[in-house]
Amino acid sequence: MEGSTLSLPKLRDFRGDKIEMVCHRCDRHGVYDRKQLVKRLGAETEFVELRRIMAIGCDRRGTDQCEARFPCLLKANILIEAGK
Numbered sequence: 001m002e003g004s005t006l007s008l009p010k011l012r013d014f015r016g017d018k019i020e021m022v023c024h025r026c027d028r029h030g031v032y033d034r035k036q037l038v039k040r041l042g043a044e045t046e047f048v049e050l051r052r053i054m055a056i057g058c059d060r061r062g063t064d065q066c067e068a069r070f071p072c073l074l075k076a077n078i079l080i081e082a083g084k
Contacts (some may be wrong), residue, residue: 009078011050012043016072021051025067027056047073 011019011034019032032054041050051068055061058068 008046008048009073010047011041011045013039013083014047014073014076016073016076018031019050019070020072021054021068021070023055023058023068025060025065026055028055028058028068030054034041 011017017034019034019037021030021032022028033066037045037050041053047070051066051070054061055066055068060066
């Protein structure tokens with residue numbers, strides 16, 4: 001897609017009350033209050049950065065091996081590319 005800019009999903013793009021994060025590889029699962037995350041991190045925080053924050057303590061954090069995902073984004077038709 002020449003000339004187009006990839007816009008990664010941000011907290012402001014998701015309108016649900018709860019944000020779910022799952023990583024089957026390191027057996028993590030959490031459900032977080034969206035309003036509290038926006039208050040703490042800001043509405044402009046990208047889900048990619050949120051994934052890095054939530055994966056603190058995992059050896060795979062920030063690498064291509066990180067499998068942390070947000071199923072709530074798929075349900076809301078807000079996709080995030082694998083490996084981003």
